[in-house]
Amino acid sequence: MINILSGIDSTAAALNAERVRMDIVSENIANINTTRGIDGKPYQRQQVVFESVLAEQQSSDVSGFSPQTVKVARIEKDPRPPIMVYNPSHPDANAQGMVAMPDINIHEEMVDMIAGSRAFEANLAVIKNARAMAMQALSIGKP
């Protein structure tokens, strides 16, 4: 099938993937102080893993490589152990008065977020240009 907007498959997939990544970042930041998750343990930082996917196979007479889209292959838990913080008054403190806090570095998350939004913007620019190109193509032959 011919797409009027060239490259829209890749771009749409990328926008989705970056959105998922931002969601995960916001989840990490939101849970930076969560000492008791759904499983009763401190929250574990999550990260997304991106993966290339071949875009719809082109007709076989076209040689060469076909464009690739991207998808979130999986969302993985970061294996780093929780940090033990001394806070005996905390309800989740253990016998020694230590509380297991998620090992989330706010700076790391912010960097991830900025990288994600830059990539998002870049893909938006692709759509914008695809649109302009399509409009130009539609005006061929018009005086």
Place this chain on the structure above:
Amino acid sequence: MIDALFNQPNYLAAKKMLDVTVLRHEAIASNLANVEVPNYKRLDVSPSFESQLAQAVASRDPAQIAAIQPSLSIDTSASSGRNDGNTVQLETEMLKLNQNMVEDTLETQLVSRSLLKLRSAITGKS
């Protein structure tokens, strides 16, 4: 017989170039979509296309120009400069995107003006 109207080498070459800008746009879209994927290698229009087109245009043979099939290939000249083996660089890619856009404008104008010229020759009106 009417085909002869649309068989000028310049018109055909402009048409081919227009196809290539669309193809390159797809490649750039793919590159920017995969900017964060480890070991992704950037795609671009095969470098052989330009030489093929130059050769075909030099021969002024419409059939030869029309027979060129541009395709995408992995850009082997792109150096990584990154730790994850990905060869896409955001800034370079954005520049290429805009450059491609300008090229697309040029090619559409060329194609469009050729057709308008024909129309004006046929109707006698501009």
